[in-house]
Amino acid sequence: MKIVVGFVPTPAGEAALNAGIAEAKLRRQELVIVNSSREGASVDKAMAPAAMLEEAVLRAGKAGVNATVIQPPYKDDLADEFLDVAREINASLIVIGLRHRTQVGKFIMGSHAQRILMQADRPVLAVKAGVAAR
Secondary structure, X not given: OEEEEEOOOOHHHXXXXXXXXXXXHHHOOEEEEEOOOEOOOOOOOOOOOHHHHHHHHXXXXXXXXXXXXXXXXXXXXXXXXXXXXXXXXXXXXXXXXXXXOOHHHHHHXXXXXXXXXXXXXXXXXEEEOOOOXX
């Protein structure tokens, strides 16, 4: 079994990664770190630098967790792509980071996290930045 974590280079992404590593260690499962960008985008602030992803894998390894990184591009919807990955690897758990958004921000921009929470066919652990994993 595997745990899938959505990672972006933000405090919420770091919180998700830390929680994912902790859960993978607790459950003795592998960790799949997903970092996606929109297909065809030349610049995407959601894409983590290679060195940051390598450090994430090393951090997991130091915790005794086998981790891999995948970076599937998405065409239309990041939430759909992420949920597809979770199904393809038969993830036992999805881990995502949350950030505070205003009601107007949610209305205008939508929420990938909200869609993942509502549409996932498996357990989802949603964590906030600044909250330590146990």
